[in-house]
Amino acid sequence: MTTLSPLRERVDAPHRLELPIHPDIVVWRPLTATDAPALGRLHAAADAVDHPDWVTPEAELRDRLSRSYVDLEHDSIAGISRTGDIVAYGLNLVDQKPSTLVRVILNGAIDPAVRGRGLGRQLLQWQRGRGQQQLAASDLALPGWILSWQPAHNESAVALARLLGFRPVRYSDTLTRDLTKPITPHEPDPAIRIVPWTPSLSAATLDAHRAAFRDHWGSQPTGEETWSGLLDGPFIRHDLTFLAVPVDDPENVVGYAVTSVFEHDFESQGYTSSYLDLLGTRSAWRGRGIASALLSRVLTATKTAGLERVVLDVDSENPTGAVGLYVAQGFEPNDDRQVALLLNY
Incomplete structure (x- = not known):
C-alpha cells in the first residue's frame, strides 16, 4: 500500500x-x-x-x-x-x-x-x-x-x-418509472418496518446515509448544513420520503428514501414527476429487501399524489446493484447521461 x-x-x-x-x-x-x-x-x-x-x-x-x-x-x-x-x-x-x-x-x-x-x-x-x-x-x-x-x-x-x-472516469444515468404501469408491492424482512419521514429521526437518517454511501465511488460524508438544505428545502416532499427502522430499535434508521418534487420542470419534461434524491441501506442490513420496499413505497405514494413518473439518477457502476434494483421495478433509461471528468493527485 x-x-x-x-x-x-x-x-x-x-x-x-x-x-x-x-x-x-x-x-x-x-x-x-x-x-x-x-x-x-x-x-x-x-x-x-x-x-x-x-x-x-x-x-x-x-x-x-x-x-x-x-x-x-x-x-x-x-x-x-x-x-x-x-x-x-x-x-x-x-x-x-x-x-x-x-x-x-x-x-x-x-x-x-x-x-x-x-x-x-x-x-x-x-x-x-x-x-x-x-x-x-x-x-x-x-x-x-x-x-x-x-x-x-x-x-x-x-x-x-x-x-x-481531465479524464472521463464515470457515468451517471437518468432513469424514469412510468406510474401508469403496475407497481408490485415489496415488503422487507419482518424485523424491519417502513415508516413515514419523521423530523426527529433526521440525525439518525444522516448517519445512515453517511454509512450507506461510504463504499460509493468518490462519496464523502454529507455535512449537517448540506443535509439541512435538502431536508428543510423548498422542494422536499416529506409525504414521499420513507425510513426503514428495526422493529426492536425504532430510533435506529437502517434505510431511507428521500424524495423531492420540482414542479418548475414539468412543462419542459412533458410530464409530472417526483425525483428520488437518495436511496440507501446500511451495509450490514443489505439483503433484507429494504431498498426494494422503500422504492415501492415511493412509487405508490407518488402515484397516489397524482404524479405520472418517478425520476432518479444512478451511478452506472454502482457497487450495491442499484441499477438492477431499479430496472427490476420498472425504471427505464432516458437520453440524459452525465460524465465525470477528473483531475487527480
Whole structure:
C-alpha cells in the first residue's frame, strides 16, 4: 500500500490566479450571495441547451451561495457582460468533512450566446488553478480530486476538459418509472418496518446515509448544513420520503428514501414527476429487501399524489446493484447521461 504525503507537498498550484481577459466580458468579480436571481436567469438559458428536461432552480443556487463553508471571495468568479448580466461563472466547492479524499467539485455555466469564443477554456483554466490551490492548502495525506460533471452529449465541453488534463472516469444515468404501469408491492424482512419521514429521526437518517454511501465511488460524508438544505428545502416532499427502522430499535434508521418534487420542470419534461434524491441501506442490513420496499413505497405514494413518473439518477457502476434494483421495478433509461471528468493527485 502506497503511503501518500500531504496534499500540500504534492500539488503544484499557481501562486496567484490571473483573471481571464475576454472581449465579451467587461469585468470579472467574485459571486455574492445576492447573485442567485442573475444565476437563475443564466441557468435558464444554459440548461435549455445542456439538459432541456430540467433547470437549476434559483432556490438551489441561493442555498449554494449562502452556505457558511463556501468562500465566495476566493472560490468563485463571475463574468459580467456589457449589458451588466452574468454570462459566465465558476464556483469551486470543497467537501466539508473529507475522509478518504479531498474533493473539489466545479460548478458553473456559460450563456449559449457567448459560447464558442474561448470563454469556456478561460473559465475552466481559472477553476482548475483555483482547485489546485484549494488542494494545496490541505495538510491531509489523502488523494486529491478536481471533479467536473458534464452532459455526456456535450462533446465540446468534454473535449475541452480533456485538453486541460481531465479524464472521463464515470457515468451517471437518468432513469424514469412510468406510474401508469403496475407497481408490485415489496415488503422487507419482518424485523424491519417502513415508516413515514419523521423530523426527529433526521440525525439518525444522516448517519445512515453517511454509512450507506461510504463504499460509493468518490462519496464523502454529507455535512449537517448540506443535509439541512435538502431536508428543510423548498422542494422536499416529506409525504414521499420513507425510513426503514428495526422493529426492536425504532430510533435506529437502517434505510431511507428521500424524495423531492420540482414542479418548475414539468412543462419542459412533458410530464409530472417526483425525483428520488437518495436511496440507501446500511451495509450490514443489505439483503433484507429494504431498498426494494422503500422504492415501492415511493412509487405508490407518488402515484397516489397524482404524479405520472418517478425520476432518479444512478451511478452506472454502482457497487450495491442499484441499477438492477431499479430496472427490476420498472425504471427505464432516458437520453440524459452525465460524465465525470477528473483531475487527480
